[in-house]
Amino acid sequence: MTARIMTASHAPVRQSSVRAHNLALVLQTVANSTDRPSRASIATRTGLTRATVSALVDDLIAGGLLTEHDPAPRTGAGRPAAGLALSGNGPAGLGLEINVDYLAACVVDLTGSVRHRIVSHSDQRPISAAAALAALDELAGQARAAAAASSLTLAGAALAVPGLVAADGLVRVAPNLGWQDVDVPSLLPGLADLPLMVDNEANLAALGELRAASDDEQTFLYVSGEIGIGAGIVLDGELYRGGRGWSGEIGHVTVYPDGRPCRCGANGCLEQYAGQEAVAADAALAASALGIALAAVVNLLDIGVIVLGGAYAPELPRLRDGIEAELTRRVLTAGLAPVTLRAAGLGADAAMRGAADAVIQSVRDNPAAWLSR
Numbered sequence: 001m002t003a004r005i006m007t008a009s010h011a012p013v014r015q016s017s018v019r020a021h022n023l024a025l026v027l028q029t030v031a032n033s034t035d036r037p038s039r040a041s042i043a044t045r046t047g048l049t050r051a052t053v054s055a056l057v058d059d060l061i062a063g064g065l066l067t068e069h070d071p072a073p074r075t076g077a078g079r080p081a082a083g084l085a086l087s088g089n090g091p092a093g094l095g096l097e098i099n100v101d102y103l104a105a106c107v108v109d110l111t112g113s114v115r116h117r118i119v120s121h122s123d124q125r126p127i128s129a130a131a132a133l134a135a136l137d138e139l140a141g142q143a144r145a146a147a148a149a150s151s152l153t154l155a156g157a158a159l160a161v162p163g164l165v166a167a168d169g170l171v172r173v174a175p176n177l178g179w180q181d182v183d184v185p186s187l188l189p190g191l192a193d194l195p196l197m198v199d200n201e202a203n204l205a206a207l208g209e210l211r212a213a214s215d216d217e218q219t220f221l222y223v224s225g226e227i228g229i230g231a232g233i234v235l236d237g238e239l240y241r242g243g244r245g246w247s248g249e250i251g252h253v254t255v256y257p258d259g260r261p262c263r264c265g266a267n268g269c270l271e272q273y274a275g276q277e278a279v280a281a282d283a284a285l286a287a288s289a290l291g292i293a294l295a296a297v298v299n300l301l302d303i304g305v306i307v308l309g310g311a312y313a314p315e316l317p318r319l320r321d322g323i324e325a326e327l328t329r330r331v332l333t334a335g336l337a338p339v340t341l342r343a344a345g346l347g348a349d350a351a352m353r354g355a356a357d358a359v360i361q362s363v364r365d366n367p368a369a370w371l372s373r
Contacts, residue, residue, distance in 0.1 A: 020368035036083025038365035063371040064090025094157040095356025099226035105143040108356035116146040126149040133187040158355035160201035201351040206232025208354025220305035225312035287319040291326025309344030
């Protein structure tokens with residue numbers, strides 16, 4: 001008899017893994033439903049038995065992830081079934097953002113509702129990374145206190161930073177803040193007891209927009225306009241991070257090779273012509289420069305939708321004509337498939353909302369981990 005070698009794909013599945021998968025399946029079914037599905041309806045949609053669904057739902061309700069609502073009155077025969085919905089009183093995500101001229105924090109519950117929001121406007125450029133993060137730590141503490149007062153339990157925190165971020169939360173460089181090799185988690189002691197994710201602000205904002213996007217808008221370029229400019233590239237419903245995780249630095253695309261010096265050390269970068277301060281000074285020049293850079297991205301990646309966020313969102317009426325003129329002039333396929341240009345649905349809060357949503361999504365993806373806490 002020949003011995004059988006068990007590879008990973010043929011290894012037995014643990015019962016705990018099956019349960020974790022099924023918990024996530026049930027929770028996602030409720031989260032993605034336009035109605036309040038009953039237990040029987042979930043069994044039909046998932047293919048699980050009614051008994052299994054009932055047991056899983058009981059666990060999710062006990063863990064504060066689902067809530068059961070009384071059915072609407074019905075005049076026909078038979079007893080109407082109770083409907084299930086995500087709970088707004090269970091786990092929540094803490095979204096944080098540090099940018100050149102403000103600090104921000106928000107608490108978002110499992111339903112996606114913003115329960116608390118705090119923004120502190122102050123210039124971060126003259127101070128050290130340690131001082132800026134100490135102020136953010138204090139702001140996070142205020143948000144945590146507000147969450148606790150609402151009986152919300154934070155599942156984790158995520159921080160949006162305008163720079164290149166390594167997997168361990170080390171900010172390799174953030175030119176507009178003057179940061180280099182900053183170990184962010186070590187400088188946020190008030191969050192030491194929470195899982196903490198640190199990511200580029202445009203990436204988190206793009207993920208936030210993706211979660212709110214329709215099924216036919218799963219490929220787009222998100223552009224965040226602040227003092228600096230960043231981009232999140234979403235291709236077929238997935239964030240494209242690049243080989244080293246540092247894609248999207250559109251602010252340092254050269255638009256005028258012999259132009260103004262940039263903080264990064266180069267000349268003629270987009271940030272010098274289309275950053276928030278440049279838009280205020282000369283919207284026409286900003287729109288033209290932005291259109292030139294965006295046309296290059298569209299030609300390279302064949303992206304048909306561009307979402308303008310951050311400070312760009314409210315400025316789109318002033319910028320649209322100039323941007324679209326450059327896209328029409330420079331995009332090779334403009335006559336075949338015009339590019340759609342729209343403002344971010346989450347507006348100026350997209351990065352911190354996207355950060356909080358990332359925490360909430362982790363709970364939705366793996367409710368078993370939350371229930372085992």
